[in-house]
Amino acid sequence: MASSYEKHKGNILVRLKRIEGQLRGIQRMVEEDKYCVDILTQLSSVIAASEKVGLIVLRDHIQGCVRDAVIRENGEASVQELIDVVERFLKS
Amino acid sequence: MASSYEKHKGNILVRLKRIEGQLRGIQRMVEEDKYCVDILTQLSSVIAASEKVGLIVLRDHIQGCVRDAVIRENGEASVQELIDVVERFLKS
Amino acid sequence: MASSYEKHKGNILVRLKRIEGQLRGIQRMVEEDKYCVDILTQLSSVIAASEKVGLIVLRDHIQGCVRDAVIRENGEASVQELIDVVERFLKS
Amino acid sequence: MASSYEKHKGNILVRLKRIEGQLRGIQRMVEEDKYCVDILTQLSSVIAASEKVGLIVLRDHIQGCVRDAVIRENGEASVQELIDVVERFLKS
Numbered sequence: 001m002a003s004s005y006e007k008h009k010g011n012i013l014v015r016l017k018r019i020e021g022q023l024r025g026i027q028r029m030v031e032e033d034k035y036c037v038d039i040l041t042q043l044s045s046v047i048a049a050s051e052k053v054g055l056i057v058l059r060d061h062i063q064g065c066v067r068d069a070v071i072r073e074n075g076e077a078s079v080q081e082l083i084d085v086v087e088r089f090l091k092s
Numbered sequence: 093m094a095s096s097y098e099k100h101k102g103n104i105l106v107r108l109k110r111i112e113g114q115l116r117g118i119q120r121m122v123e124e125d126k127y128c129v130d131i132l133t134q135l136s137s138v139i140a141a142s143e144k145v146g147l148i149v150l151r152d153h154i155q156g157c158v159r160d161a162v163i164r165e166n167g168e169a170s171v172q173e174l175i176d177v178v179e180r181f182l183k184s
Numbered sequence: 185m186a187s188s189y190e191k192h193k194g195n196i197l198v199r200l201k202r203i204e205g206q207l208r209g210i211q212r213m214v215e216e217d218k219y220c221v222d223i224l225t226q227l228s229s230v231i232a233a234s235e236k237v238g239l240i241v242l243r244d245h246i247q248g249c250v251r252d253a254v255i256r257e258n259g260e261a262s263v264q265e266l267i268d269v270v271e272r273f274l275k276s
Numbered sequence: 277m278a279s280s281y282e283k284h285k286g287n288i289l290v291r292l293k294r295i296e297g298q299l300r301g302i303q304r305m306v307e308e309d310k311y312c313v314d315i316l317t318q319l320s321s322v323i324a325a326s327e328k329v330g331l332i333v334l335r336d337h338i339q340g341c342v343r344d345a346v347i348r349e350n351g352e353a354s355v356q357e358l359i360d361v362v363e364r365f366l367k368s
Contacts, residue, residue, distance in 0.1 A: 211296070
């Protein structure tokens with residue numbers, strides 16, 4: 001089965017690579033004893049960027065996997081799983 | 093001036109390195125068309141781990157920089173900056 | 185059209201009534217100059233309880249309205265609306 | 277001891293009263309079987325408004341109680357409590 005996010009794969013990978021770069025930057029900042037608030041600002045940016053990627057994957061997941069499951073076989077389990085992942089996301 | 097998080101520097105760097113590794117893992121999952129929900133779960137974990145690092149830096153910042161500023165010179169600006177960074181964190 | 189949350193209506197109303205009571209309690213605490221941290225704790229509790237109600241409504245919405253729209257007429261608009269509401273929820 | 281939020285008391289009470297009103301409005305919407313997405317939108321608004329009140333109280337708390345504790349007696353316990361409440365807020 002192709003993943004639901006197939007068409008955004010390039011976009012998602014570019015974003016993840018960028019977040020990885022930000023994280024290496026933060027490590028450098030910590031090694032060089034940079035100011036706490038600047039590190040916190042960078043961490044906020046990592047979190048916001050990770051949530052953004054999550055929303056892209058979530059959108060594709062709902063339009064793909066969840067829609068398919070609903071059409072194919074009612075989708076009870078798929079909807080339950082979706083709610084769980086949204087709840088986990090809300091709490092993180 | 094030494095950074096407020098000096099004594100947790102090793103701990104913070106280990107955590108950041110681990111998050112960087114998680115992000116590389118997520119990229120691999122996307123490349124291999126892994127299931128959306130598993131990717132979302134990993135992203136939630138990156139976010140929670142980044143928030144945890146943020147809370148460590150925040151704690152040291154308050155006990156270090158903010159405390160010093162308050163004792164030295166009332167700390168009005170430092171407290172304002174702290175509130176801004178907490179607000180940014182809550183909103184990310 | 186019956187609402188999707190029909191079967192949880194009683195449960196939802198009880199929860200909302202309880203949150204309303206919590207809010208009245210917080211107002212009383214503020215009027216009586218209660219300690220900031222206790223007020224913040226109560227506000228966290230209001231937020232968590234409101235999110236809980238939101239997740240109940242969301243679940244019913246996906247299993248009801250969204251499912252119906254997907255089966256009846258592909259559901260493109262309904263899925264888009266769902267993603268928007270989840271995004272708004274994640275950002276609040 | 278006067279509460280740290282003394283000078284914003286009126287503002288805070290007006291906001292809490294308004295949130296209470298929103299909650300009563302949501303209960304009416306549920307009773308009248310209003311559309312799920314409209315209810316979710318109202319709940320997001322309650323959450324955002326509660327967080328806004330929280331940030332006002334938090335700001336006053338840091339500028340008041342925490343600052344005082346730091347000046348008076350180092351403030352170790354007060355800073356710890358602050359971190360805990362921020363963490364609880366982040367998680368809610």
